[in-house]
Amino acid sequence: RCERTPQGASVNSFESWIECDNAMNSAEVRADLHRTLRLDLVGPEPGHAHADEILGEPPSRFYLCGFLVPFDAPEQQKFDPSSLEEIEGSAEAQTGEGGEETAAADAPSARKSFFPSSLGLSVLLPKGVKTLRAEVSWGDYVAHEIRVEGSERPRREWRRQPRLEGVSIPIATGRHDIDVPESGGLRLTVVCRPIRQTSGLLEGAVPPDSSAVTVFLVNERKAAEDDERDTKWIFQSRLALQCDVGFIARPSVRGHVTEEQDELIADVQYRDSFEFAVGHGVACHASLGEGVCRTVESTWIPQAEVEKVVPGEAVGVEFGMDALASFPDAASLRAALSPLVDGYRKWIGTQRPGKPLPGRKGETLNGMLAEAMQVASRIASGIDLLSDAEVFFAFQLANRVMALSAKKRGISAPAWRPFQLAFVLMNLRGIADPKNVERQTVDLLFFPTGGGKTEAYLGLAAFTLILRRLRNPGVASAGMSVLMRYTLRLLTLDQLSRATALICALELEREKDAVRLGTWPFEIGLWVGKAATPNLMGRSGDGRDDTARAKTIAFQRDSERSPSPIPLENCPWCSSRFSTNSFRLAPSVDQPTQLVVHCASAKCEFNSKRALPVVAVDEVLYRRAPCFVIATVDKLASLPFEGRSGVLFGLADRYEPNDGFFGPCDP
Numbered sequence: 001r002c003e004r005t006p007q008g009a010s011v012n013s014f015e016s017w018i019e020c021d022n023a024m025n026s027a028e029v030r031a032d033l034h035r036t037l038r039l040d041l042v043g044p045e046p047g048h049a050h051a052d053e054i055l056g057e058p059p060s061r062f063y064l065c066g067f068l069v070p071f072d073a074p075e076q077q078k079f080d081p082s083s084l085e086e087i088e089g090s091a092e093a094q095t096g097e098g099g100e101e102t103a104a105a106d107a108p109s110a111r112k113s114f115f116p117s118s119l120g121l122s123v124l125l126p127k128g129v130k131t132l133r134a135e136v137s138w139g140d141y142v143a144h145e146i147r148v149e150g151s152e153r154p155r156r157e158w159r160r161q162p163r164l165e166g167v168s169i170p171i172a173t174g175r176h177d178i179d180v181p182e183s184g185g186l187r188l189t190v191v192c193r194p195i196r197q198t199s200g201l202l203e204g205a206v207p208p209d210s211s212a213v214t215v216f217l218v219n220e221r222k223a224a225e226d227d228e229r230d231t232k233w234i235f236q237s238r239l240a241l242q243c244d245v246g247f248i249a250r251p252s253v254r255g256h257v258t259e260e261q262d263e264l265i266a267d268v269q270y271r272d273s274f275e276f277a278v279g280h281g282v283a284c285h286a287s288l289g290e291g292v293c294r295t296v297e298s299t300w301i302p303q304a305e306v307e308k309v310v311p312g313e314a315v316g317v318e319f320g321m322d323a324l325a326s327f328p329d330a331a332s333l334r335a336a337l338s339p340l341v342d343g344y345r346k347w348i349g350t351q352r353p354g355k356p357l358p359g360r361k362g363e364t365l366n367g368m369l370a371e372a373m374q375v376a377s378r379i380a381s382g383i384d385l386l387s388d389a390e391v392f393f394a395f396q397l398a399n400r401v402m403a404l405s406a407k408k409r410g411i412s413a414p415a416w417r418p419f420q421l422a423f424v425l426m427n428l429r430g431i432a433d434p435k436n437v438e439r440q441t442v443d444l445l446f447f448p449t450g451g452g453k454t455e456a457y458l459g460l461a462a463f464t465l466i467l468r469r470l471r472n473p474g475v476a477s478a479g480m481s482v483l484m485r486y487t488l489r490l491l492t493l494d495q496l497s498r499a500t501a502l503i504c505a506l507e508l509e510r511e512k513d514a515v516r517l518g519t520w521p522f523e524i525g526l527w528v529g530k531a532a533t534p535n536l537m538g539r540s541g542d543g544r545d546d547t548a549r550a551k552t553i554a555f556q557r558d559s560e561r562s563p564s565p566i567p568l569e570n571c572p573w574c575s576s577r578f579s580t581n582s583f584r585l586a587p588s589v590d591q592p593t594q595l596v597v598h599c600a601s602a603k604c605e606f607n608s609k610r611a612l613p614v615v616a617v618d619e620v621l622y623r624r625a626p627c628f629v630i631a632t633v634d635k636l637a638s639l640p641f642e643g644r645s646g647v648l649f650g651l652a653d654r655y656e657p658n659d660g661f662f663g664p665c666d667p
Helices: 014-018 026-041 226-231 261-269 330-349 359-385 389-408 418-426 428-432 453-471 493-512 548-557 618-624 633-637 643-649
Strands: 002-004 010-012 093-095 101-104 118-125 131-146 155-170 174-179 186-194 211-219 235-242 278-280 283-289 292-299 482-486 524-527 583-586 594-597 628-632 654-656 660-662
Touching (some): 118 235, 118 292, 131 186, 131 211, 131 226, 155 174, 211 235, 261 359, 278 283, 330 359, 330 389, 330 418, 359 418, 359 428, 389 428, 389 453, 389 493, 418 428, 418 453, 428 453, 453 482, 453 493, 482 493, 482 633, 493 628, 524 618, 548 583, 618 643, 618 660, 628 633
Parallel strands (some): 482 628, 524 628
Antiparallel strands (some): 002 010, 093 101, 118 211, 118 278, 131 155, 131 235, 174 186, 186 211, 235 292, 583 594, 654 660
């Protein structure tokens, strides 16, 4: 950014900013970024070094928010013309033949929006409060004509005048207006009403004889002509309210007026998090000291800290993937995992507060703890199931391939986080026993980005794929076992690469033991629409440029301008970048039936001697029926229009070793 100086000059401070004290921690860097954002979007705050700044253009062009326009200003001054502009990419794609994305749909009709003329705060006051202290701050900009040497026309500059006024607000029932002194027309509109004590949701939640107070800061200045309009606007507008005895926290009724389980749980988990003010047309910030809130203020750019989710420690549990894959027998493996259940049950016991929660909060908490104990029992049941020879082998091999794929990403000693291992174990019985009641349960992994969700479900996927092969070593064990569904257009290369790396590890293990794991390869299919992967293989003379053949030839001719025919640019196993030799049309370029993908590195296991187990063309995917399919939602929407996709869902009725699977819609 360019830092504005009081003299109106601009100094490029970006280099000096990034070369600041190296001792700054992440919180300080974040705070500096936030200050920079506020300065650029709203303007200088009270006491800022550039509170007397000079702008070379009207402030309404310089700042995007934080201003209030006169209440009686004409529509052309209050109207925001940018509200009618179409946001780039806002229109969703239309659906064409077979559910594929085609041209963009018509944009939704725009609505006029107007600049604000007021902002407000609502608070709750205890009995006996007679006055509130309000602090109003803003910036006025005054235009000046500056003579420029060598130019016949003067240059206009806008000088900021920082303003700060205090107002005493008497607390009296009803509505009354208070002029802000020396403001030229700013006004505080105050509405005060007593809170009646009634039986019901709020009984006892608010002290007796409390009152609700709403204070609005309104720009009642007389509007000016268009070229002088900014002189009547107020910028960097801010309203703060102070109460010496402290504001009352707003009672939460979310757990009383809803049957939504998420809301009920949030009502319990955040029962000690309080809200002391509500903003009107603006956000608000409450300042707490020793548990008491005495100051609330408006803020145009709110901020909140989201605490990092860090896994707790589980003493005596083996989390190393290599170690879990190497235990000699089920008894020793179960002994290494059992402390996980003991520790979890002990933790559950610490979650009940010393004083029972009243009403629905108590009911919700009891239900949450009961469900947690059920989960603990499911984890214990999964550990017990490891006594089954096939489950034991599948679990160990799943750990081995997960460790192998993690090492390829540079993780030297891959290990599970407690919740990841718990998630895998709690689902073992539901996966292994088709008649188990747990198959009716859907378990939701809810963690922030980077929390480890991907490894958890990939580990369970690996176990599922291996167990299926062990129980059906013939061709009957082929076919889709895992469907990963992505939101439209949100397929991420990172997720795709990690899932593909797991399938690569499984395929290498299968080749070592084809007797137990079957002769049909482990493969991953990309079923994500023709914008990312081709639908058809294509052939010579078909005149199409969207087929696998056409995209492969274009990439081989000019890899700089033409994208890769599949949404992968690097080998998912060794991370080497794909070259023009990485893609081959088989059995011939003119009449291909398959797109074969190889790594360009001679050191990679998936070089020219072994193809990567990736199926990226719809036409081939319906033949190969890969065990792991990554799909976008538009592909699922196309199911009624594409009969061949039934092969993925168990409708294959014929099989040829070289050609793959066929269903009722195939000749």
